[in-house]
Amino acid sequence: MSALIIFGLLLVLMLTGMPISISLGLTVLIFLFTMTQVPIESVALKLFTGIEKFEIMAIPFFILAGNFLTHGGVARRMIHFATAMVGHWHGGLGLGGVLACALFAAVSGSSPATVVAIGAILLPAMVKQGFPNKFGAGVITTSGALGILIPPSIVMVMYSVSTNTSVGALFMAGVMPGLLLAAFLGFTTWYRAQKFNYPRMPRASWKARLIAFKDAIWGLLLIVVVMGGIYSGMFTPTEAAAMSAVYAFIVAVFVYQDLRLKDVPRVLLNSANMSAMLLYIITNAVLFSFLLTHENIPQTMADYMMGTGVGVIGFLIMANILMLIAGNFMEPSSIVLILAPILFPIAMQLGIDPVHFGIVMVVNMEVGMCHPPVGLNLYVASGITRMGITELTVAVWPWLFSMLVFLVLVTYWPGLSLWLPRTMGML
Numbered sequence: 509m510s511a512l513i514i515f516g517l518l519l520v521l522m523l524t525g526m527p528i529s530i531s532l533g534l535t536v537l538i539f540l541f542t543m544t545q546v547p548i549e550s551v552a553l554k555l556f557t558g559i560e561k562f563e564i565m566a567i568p569f570f571i572l573a574g575n576f577l578t579h580g581g582v583a584r585r586m587i588h589f590a591t592a593m594v595g596h597w598h599g600g601l602g603l604g605g606v607l608a609c610a611l612f613a614a615v616s617g618s619s620p621a622t623v624v625a626i627g628a629i630l631l632p633a634m635v636k637q638g639f640p641n642k643f644g645a646g647v648i649t650t651s652g653a654l655g656i657l658i659p660p661s662i663v664m665v666m667y668s669v670s671t672n673t674s675v676g677a678l679f680m681a682g683v684m685p686g687l688l689l690a691a692f693l694g695f696t697t698w699y700r701a702q703k704f705n706y707p708r709m710p711r712a713s714w715k716a717r718l719i720a721f722k723d724a725i726w727g728l729l730l731i732v733v734v735m736g737g738i739y740s741g742m743f744t745p746t747e748a749a750a751m752s753a754v755y756a757f758i759v760a761v762f763v764y765q766d767l768r769l770k771d772v773p774r775v776l777l778n779s780a781n782m783s784a785m786l787l788y789i790i791t792n793a794v795l796f797s798f799l800l801t802h803e804n805i806p807q808t809m810a811d812y813m814m815g816t817g818v819g820v821i822g823f824l825i826m827a828n829i830l831m832l833i834a835g836n837f838m839e840p841s842s843i844v845l846i847l848a849p850i851l852f853p854i855a856m857q858l859g860i861d862p863v864h865f866g867i868v869m870v871v872n873m874e875v876g877m878c879h880p881p882v883g884l885n886l887y888v889a890s891g892i893t894r895m896g897i898t899e900l901t902v903a904v905w906p907w908l909f910s911m912l913v914f915l916v917l918v919t920y921w922p923g924l925s926l927w928l929p930r931t932m933g934m935l
Contacts, residue, residue: 510803514539528842529785532792536799546802563675564790566665568783569749573730574616575779576756581766582727583625586611589724592717594694595709599701601634602647603694609651610690613658615730615752619840619877623652623888631892638707641893642903643700649889649900650907651693653874656840658686660734660749662786663840663870669790670797670848673862675745676738680929681863685871688924689914696910726759739932786841793845800849807853820858824919827851828872835876839884843876844869860922863935867925871918875911878904 517538521531540546577583590611591604605626612622627648634644656663659679668675701708712720721728733755734748743751760767767775818826830851834843848869855865877885880901890900918924929935 510539510543511805511808513543514799514803514805528838529789529792532789532796532842532846536792536795539799544802563665563668563746564787566660566675566746566749567662567786568779569746569753570617570660570662570665571782571786572776572779573749573752573756574618574621575775575782576753576760576767577612577615577727577730578621578625579760579767579771579775581764582615582724582756582759583608583612584629585720585724585764586727587626587630589717589720589728591709592712592720596711597698598708599639599643599697599706600709601630601637601639602643602697602701602706605630605634605644605647606651606690606694606697609648610654610658610686611728611731613652613655613686614660615727615734615756616655617660617662619653619655619874620884620888622655623648623885624892626652627889627892637709640706641895642899643706645889645893645895645900646903646905646907647693647697648892649885649904650878650911651690652885652888653877653911654686654690654693656877657682657689657867657870657874659683660745660752661870663844663873664866665745666790666841666844667848667866667869670793670845671852671862671866673866674934677863677929677934678866679735679738679745680932680934681867681925682870684924684928685867685914685918688917689871689874689911692910692914693907696907700906726763730755730759789841790845793842796846797849805850809850809854820860821920823854823858824860824868827855828868828915828919831869831872832875835872835879835883838876840873840877843873861926861935863929864922864925868915868919871911871915875908875915878908878911 514535518531518535521534522528587604587608590607591601594603594607595601597603608626608630609622612625616622616625631644631648635641655661659682661679661682664678664682665675667673668678730752734752737743737748737751738745761769761772831843831847834847852862852865856862877883880886880897886897886900886904890897893900895903926935
């Protein structure tokens with residue numbers, strides 16, 4: 509009964525158009541003050557202990573690094589390098605966009621930032637070369653979602669905070685699925701470009717490719733700084749986030765010199781605004797998780813599902829459907845923070861690896877970012893392409909279908925996610 513009241517209240521508040529963070533907080537306060545005898549002191553204590561986790565500090569640092577890179581010319585150089593490598597194939601600029609999104613995802617940790625940074629430069633070039641606007645929009649909208657799967661990933665940090673799963677293991681587990689999804693999206697791009705005979709670029713010489721690589725090397729080295737630092741044991745994922753922010757500042761301001769010192773305060777302010785929004789969501793989600801735990805809802809649901817005899821396959825089907833439905837109404841951070849405390853205990857009882865389940869959740873978030881009505885990438889891409897959400901939804905469906913096929917693959921093939929962290933001795 510408590511579960512119905514809590515989720516019913518949350519749904520009613522969300523349907524009023526209230527932001528998800530405020531809806532979460534009000535749901536908790538209304539239920540606690542009217543239907544329980546929980547001392548307000550324990551709520552305040554849980555609030556502070558729930559958000560004083562060291563891993564949370566990684567979020568503002570990764571956001572800051574992504575903003576420095578977005579404004580610092582790194583994206584333009586990555587696009588140049590990517591198109592030099594694959595531009596001579598069918599749909600060359602589109603394939604370059606997929607590769608550039610994968611590279612930028614590996615330094616930004618954010619999906620919307622990847623769409624903005626790559627799309628704002630690449631889409632006008634694709635239209636100028638003769639590609640239909642819908643084709644370019646479909647490529648960038650879906651490829652930008654790689655930003656939350658290829659490490660470092662802010663969504664993975666949030667899953668780690670919610671479930672106490674190793675951030676380092678999650679980052680390493682995202683590498684192989686991220687590369688394979690990029691291959692899926694690249695194949696879809698190539699197939700449609702070949703089918704409709706879209707333009708291709710002249711083959712770049714190896715000298716031109718080397719020059720493009722040297723021009724992009726400072727941005728690409730951030731991948732080595734973050735991932736190499738974590739897995740060599742030099743610093744923790746949170747310390748790697750701080751290092752990435754410092755490195756991105758140096759590259760943008762002093763190496764590439766595309767960002768002036770007088771523009772730095774604006775970047776800092778934008779990063780602070782985004783960080784504050786995410787941390788406010790986390791704060792309210794911590795309270796919501798506390799309420800669910802206090803009412804014993806996750807354990808009750810786990811016992812019920814175990815009693816029905818549902819197996820791993822059946823649970824994963826239901827979990828995927830639930831997360832895809834949630835993607836229609838909420839953005840990824842909220843979905844992870846709300847559903848992880850509910851689904852995670854059931855997954856553990858069924859013997860599902862926590863790292864594998866985290867990757868399944870992240871891939872669901874990727875799909876959710878690319879379909880209406882609240883797909884964040886759709887709205888970001890809409891602002892760049894000047895296309896309506898309905899038109900953009902039609903444009904992304906071939907790539908969205910390939911993402912759904914990939915979701916089934918990553919869900920039922922745990923080895924895809926777990927092979928690399930096991931090889932690295934992290935599991």
